[in-house]
Amino acid sequence: MSQDYLTNAFIRLRQRLRVISGRVIADSEGAEDVLQDSFVRLWRKQYPLRSEKEAEALLTRTVRNASLNEKRRRREVPLETDLVDESPDAAEKERAYDELKRKIDSELTSTQKYILEEKEYGGRTLEEIARELKMEPAAVRMQLSRARKKLKDSMSHE
16 A cells, blocks of 8 residues: 555656756756656665655655765765865865764754755755745745854854
């Protein structure tokens, strides 16, 4: 029965999931690959889903995370010789990015992380995020504001 929920949700949401993935990795073929891989992975694990709504949430989160992983995987890893020639400014920016990422992971709620990632890196509007999360746009705006304030306060205390 849970596999039926998963299949029905996937068929119904396929285009939306492709758009979510495409926004993250900016490659339609790659987005389709991520979409299919995500479905197969979920199908094999046979999650005990109780409704199509649960399946929808699982599919959306899995496709988004798989797309982010694919985007990270595609980033070129510098060779050691490139690191030696790296300017101090670039190295400092990389350290600042790593510190910010650590703070995002440790200090924000999962909802705040999702809203921040979708707005800042996914290029989505607050209204789109609100529809997906079934929240009011004002509530999404407030969560985004709180997340940014937490990060700003945390960075200024150091």
